[in-house]
Amino acid sequence: MSMSETKLYYRxxxxxxxxxxxxxxxxxxxxxxxxxAARLRLLSEEHELKSYLQLAADISQAQSSLxxxxxxxxDMSSLTLANGCLDVIAIARKSDxxxxxxxxxxxxxxxxxxxxxxxxxxxxxxxxxxRIEAGVLLAQGSFNQIHAALAPFIWAxxxxxxxxxxxxxxxPLATGHEHHxxxxxxxxxxxxxxxxxxxxxxxxxxxxxxxSEWHMVRAKCTNCDNSENLDYLSFESTDAAVRAESCGDCHxxxxxxxxxxxxxxxxxxxxxxxxxxxxAVTAEGYGRTGLNPFALPTAES
Numbered sequence: 001m002s003m004s005e006t007k008l009y010y011r012x013x014x015x016x017x018x019x020x021x022x023x024x025x026x027x028x029x030x031x032x033x034x035x036x037a038a039r040l041r042l043l044s045e046e047h048e049l050k051s052y053l054q055l056a057a058d059i060s061q062a063q064s065s066l067x068x069x070x071x072x073x074x075d076m077s078s079l080t081l082a083n084g085c086l087d088v089i090a091i092a093r094k095s096d097x098x099x100x101x102x103x104x105x106x107x108x109x110x111x112x113x114x115x116x117x118x119x120x121x122x123x124x125x126x127x128x129x130x131r132i133e134a135g136v137l138l139a140q141g142s143f144n145q146i147h148a149a150l151a152p153f154i155w156a157x158x159x160x161x162x163x164x165x166x167x168x169x170x171x172p173l174a175t176g177h178e179h180h181x182x183x184x185x186x187x188x189x190x191x192x193x194x195x196x197x198x199x200x201x202x203x204x205x206x207x208x209x210x211x212s213e214w215h216m217v218r219a220k221c222t223n224c225d226n227s228e229n230l231d232y233l234s235f236e237s238t239d240a241a242v243r244a245e246s247c248g249d250c251h252x253x254x255x256x257x258x259x260x261x262x263x264x265x266x267x268x269x270x271x272x273x274x275x276x277x278x279x280a281v282t283a284e285g286y287g288r289t290g291l292n293p294f295a296l297p298t299a300e301s
Contacts, residue, residue, distance in 0.1 A: 024171040024183060025204060025213040029163055032211060033064035039266035043273040051113050056272060056294045059156050062107040066100045066160045079165065084172035086185040088162055088209065092135040097161035101131065104157050119149040141188075143297045151296045159209050159293060166210035178216045180223060182207035188291040191255040191271050192222065192245065196263055203256075206267045208291040221247035222254050223289045232256065233281055241265055242274050244281045253286040268293060 040057035044050045079090045091097065105120055112120055126134075135158045137145050146154070162185055172183050181188060187209030195202050204213035205222060220227040222245070229248035234240035241261035246253040255274070257265050272294050282288065291297075 022199075023215050026167050026171070026184075027211060027213065029160075029167065029211060030064050030067055033060050036266050036269050037061040037064070039264070039269040040272070043269055047273060049273070049275075052294070053269075053273065055108075055113060055116060056152075056269075058108045058111050059104065059152065059294075060268075062104045063156055063160050065107065066103055066157070067164065069099055069103060080169060084170075085183065086162065086165055086169065086210065088139045088185050088187070089136060091162055091165060092139040092158055093132060095128070095132065097135060097158045098128065098131050100160050101154065101157035104153065104160075116149070119147075120153075123150060123153055138296075146296075148296070152294050155293050155296060159211070162209055163211045166212055171212075178225075179214055182210060182212055183214050184212040185210040188289070189222065189254065190267050190292055191257050191290050192216070193267050194218075194256060194258040194260050196259045201260060205254075208268075208293055221245070221250060221252065223247060223252040224250040226250065233277070233284070235277060235280070242270055242277065244277055244286070246281060246284070246286045251286050252289045253281050254288070254290045 037057045037060035040053050040060060044053035044057065047053055079087045079094075081087050101123070105124055109120060123131075131154070134146055134150070134154050137143075138151065138155055138158060143151065166184050169184075182205075185207065187207040189205035190208045191206060192203050193206050193213065195204060201218075202215065203218045204215055206213050216222060219230065221230060224247060226247055226249040231246045231248070232238065232243040233246055233253075234243040239261065241258050242265070243256045243258075244253045245256050255271055255277070257267050257270055259265060271290065271292050275295065278288055
């Protein structure tokens with residue numbers, strides 16, 4: 001079906017359920033990366049982006065094994081700003097995360113698609129100073145200065161180091177203020193995640209950088225806090241498990257991924273596998289505020 005023929009379903013704002021909640025969650029990294037890899041492999045079957053989803057799965061699986069290198073890394077837990085947020089620029093300037101990059105490249109080398117191998121060789125031979133500079137640029141959000149084919153590997157190594165650091169520091173004190181960006185590292189969210197279980201129906205935003213999650217009430221824009229002019233767009237139905245929450249005030253959108261509708265979903269994997277929805281919502285005039293580690297807004301050359 002062509003994009004012009006694809007129908008987007010609209011649904012008005014969702015009701016917020018009143019619950020006790022933890023303001024910040026830090027999922028266990030090994031389980032998170034392993035589950036992401038498994039979900040990506042499942043989604044890759046018969047997907048138009050099969051090869052890339054499989055590569056993303058290999059990277060995610062490699063990230064789970066990088067955690068074994070933690071004991072050889074410098075203690076990064078002291079690298080925090082005055083507000084308690086991780087200083088990700090300082091972490092990027094340190095060389096520790098480059099050990100993660102070396103290990104990651106080694107692990108995915110044998111399974112990487114033929115088209116990816118030249119980029120892996122570029123990374124393997126990249127001077128140390130250039131690696132550090134690339135890490136700093138990504139940490140700063142200067143995505144357009146990094147080659148699109150190199151960025152996901154550098155991001156995977158750097159974000160793994162930052163995620164490890166995030167689990168060494170105490171969560172910032174709750175202020176009652178709901179953050180648009182991650183309160184642990186100031187990273188951009190991938191998407192909203194609707195929880196099940198003891199947090200049934202609660203919304204958390206999942207960080208693209210440190211893999212933490214932070215609570216935000218439902219039925220308001222995650223970018224401008226508007227609560228009166230929201231629509232929920234999807235291809236399947238108004239109750240689809242993956243929807244785009246679009247704001248008529250600031251004209252932004254962020255995907256909502258619901259474990260209530262489908263507990264098998266994984267936030268990064270299912271966001272990546274639904275890029276057609278992003279294209280359709282962007283065509284409607286909305287700008288994406290989310291960031292996927294495997295679809296960074298980098299330069300093409």
